[in-house]
Amino acid sequence: MVRLHGDMKELADEEVVKQDHMCTLLAEIMPPHNSAQFDEIHDTDFAHEILGLARFRVNVFKDRYGMGAVLRQIPMEIVTAEKLGLSKEVLDLCFLTKGLVLVTGPTGSGKSTSSARWSTISTATARTISS
DSSP: OEEETTEEEOOTTSOOOOHHHHHHHHHHHSOHHHHHHHHHHSEEEEEEEETTTEEEEEEEEEETTEEEEEEEEEOSSOOOHHHHTOOHHHHGGGGOOSSOOOOOOSTTSSHHHHHHHHHHHHHHHHHHHHO
């Protein structure tokens, strides 16, 4: 199954991945500490990168059907605030010196992308202020 434009689609031309093959595929990309966590609690999250091609957030889980995974592609480069369409009010959050900012929303809504952008703005500002 894949999610395409928000809808789940079955890959009709592909065979279902057998459990032993799924374990082999995921073991190749899972860091050792995540493998240990998975063995203990049957769930783990990590990032995986195919150098120069793509980055993914990965959730590996075990349910009544066995081991499975969800891989979500994330951008290779941090998009500019202008391209993201972030308002001045949202960008002003980068300059707060006290408090807690929560970034919430459904999967794929841009939380990580926005947070990455804020992080680079805050870091650049901190370097400027401390210089």
